[in-house]
Amino acid sequence: MEEPDITIKLTRDEATILSDWLERLQMTDLSSTVDDPAAWAPIHRVAGQLDKMLPALFFPDYDMRLEEARRRLRPLDDDSLDD
Structure with a gap:
């Protein structure tokens, strides 16, 4: 019996931040962070799906959009509430 897929919903901002983080993660020495080779398949799948769903990744102003x-x-700092 095949198990059903799992769907995760993210806002565009959340997806953008996650995509950037996954990209940076994949570009580093991940052996200390991802110690199980089985984890690579879902990491690459999520990153690939985000790339397909976020055309802004390839826009010239992507850095501004990411920021x-x-x-x-x-989150807002507690100090900012006093201003």
Whole structure:
């Protein structure tokens, strides 16, 4: 019996941040972070799906879009509430 696929929903900002993080993760020495070779298959699959769903990754202003997404997703500091 085949198990059903799992669907994960993300906002565009969340997907952008995750895509960037996965890209940076894949470009580093991952042996210390990903110690199980079986983990590579889902990592590459998620990264590939995000690349397909996020055309902005290839836009000239991607760096600006990424920083805006980061800004929107960062939690507010407690100190900023006093301002």
